[in-house]
Amino acid sequence: MNDNSCKGNGGGAPRSLIVKDLVKEYVPGKPVLRGISFEVSGCTTVAIIGPSGTGKSTLLRCINRLIDPTRGSIDVAGHEMTHLSGGELRRARQQVGMVFQEFNLVERLTVIENVLCGRLGSVPVWRAWLRRYPQADIDRAFELIEQVGLADFATARADALSGGQRQRVGIARAVMQSPSIIMADEPTSSLDPKTSVEIMGLLNEFSRARGIPILINIHDVNLAKRFADRIIGMARGSVVFDGPPDELADEHLKDIYGGEGWLQ
Structure with missing residues (x-):
């Protein structure tokens, strides 16, 4: 299914994520994440699967520092995220494009305005406040809108769009950041x-065309196996499988999800 050709990022900074020995405890002594370690780089799509409550969303929130990890390190394109705060953290977050389950668009703004929100961390505050973005950013936003198939909706309000259209806007907004990695939290649920198939294909296309690694938290195992280059299976706060989709066997799925009944 996947086309393994990759155009890369033109020799720019490495687009990579390195997570090492990551632990998160909301309650001391009761870890939700238990020493998670993995690396992602280049144009690849990595799917994280596992049952609800196993820490998948917590992992993504730690990576972009929406929550603080208890221990461990998170390196995004050479930025050690766990040591940053204030302005340094805001700038480093620009390296992480986010695609959300509930889209997180500004409903009263148009499609083009929502996509331009991907530049908020890279333009002066006064420009963002007055919506006076550089022409180069505006041109690029229109190009991305066309690439996600919404050229006819550029000036439509976000609240007039279908769910699939909104998710396309969310993807364009994430790519607009020129991130080092895109993380998607249940983008098809x-x-x-x-x-869902169209959205997963679109994420793959941007990864291949721009050399951006994609990390997707997803419940649908069949979609993960169809579109991901690599699957990370989590259970009980730990990684219990990490490999290509064709190596994910029923025994692994039993370990990840528990029991056999759901496989029938």
Whole structure:
């Protein structure tokens, strides 16, 4: 299914994520994440699967520092995220493009305005406040809108769009950041099967065309196996499988999800 050709990032800074010995405890002595370690780089799509409550969303929130990890290190394109705060953290977060389950668009703004929000961390505050973005950013936003198939909706308000269209805007906004990695938290969970396939394909296309690694937290194992180059299976706060989709066997799925009944 996947086309392994990759155009890369033109010799720019390495687009990579290195997570090492990551631990998160909301309650002392009761870790939600238990020493997670993995690396992601280049144009690849990595799917994280596992049951609810095993720490998948917590992992993504630690990586972009929406929550602070208890221990461990998180390196995004050479930035050690766990040591940053204030302005340094805000600038480093620009390296992480986010695609959300509930889209997180500004409903009253147009498609083009939402996509331009991907530049908020890179333009002076007064420009963002007045919505006076550089022409180069505006041109690039229109180009991305066309690439996600919404050229006819550029000036439509976000609240007039379908769920699949909103997720396309979310993807364009994430790419607009020129990130070193894109993380997607359940990007297809509220979409119908056909639209889910389209969204996963679109994420793959941007990874291949721009050399951006994609890290996706996803419940649908079949979608993960169809579109991911690599699957990380989590259970009980730990990584219990890490490999290509064709090596993910029923025994691994039993370990990840527990029991056999759901496999029938």
